[in-house]
Amino acid sequence: MRPRLGRIAVFAFVLVVTFALVRWWDFVLPSFGARYQAVFLANGQTYFGHYLDRLGPYIKVENAFYIATQPTVEEGQSPESRLIRRGSELHQPLPYVLIPKSAILFVEDLRTDSQVAQFMDKQLGK
């Protein structure tokens, strides 16, 4: 009886520890690229932020920014584009976006001297 209880205790302990480690790890694969990436999506949208590749169906973009285009009042002028930090929308999401890999067209690293990267650094206080 005792060895059986012992085995159950070991099973439960290892299960809980593995579960906690998996949740902490979040299936994120190590990345050695630039600090920020541009993620181009199948619907034409682009997210800028810290791209984290993960095992499983989703990737994660932390501290995401996107380009919002606003039409100008005067006719003939090209619409004005602004870089906006994700989080101020109606649903005020937590500061990460999960994107299915099937919705991604391609990903690019941003140079450190890129205007977008410098703007994000400024916004994030880095």
Next chain:
Amino acid sequence: MRRARAFLAVIAAVFAGIIVGGALDPSALPFVGNERISAVFLLDGEAYFGHLEDAPWSGNLVLRDVYYVNDATKVTTDLPVGLVKRGGELHQPVDVMYIRRDKVLAVEVVTAASPIGMAIAAQRTLERVAK
């Protein structure tokens, strides 16, 4: 023999931990902390809000207790957004959606203090009062 059994139990526990850890988000459970509402954005531009169940081995996401944005002028709350609970459409579906993962653009977590979070709370209060 006993050692082999113990070893097998450890291996089984590690596999179970990986599978459960991948499929189950403890913060999304109903009895842990605040309620967790997810926003699911689709490739066609639609957005749905609700309780998300997302098993990595399934090709579908399951969204329960679903709300979506409607024209704010058509609702009776004074909140800036009008939300509609899924189920009142012509075909009167059960409020569970099975969404193909390859049609999903992004998934985010809705904060309770956001206009969407408050509109869902207000909508639920109205539904409770109406019952």
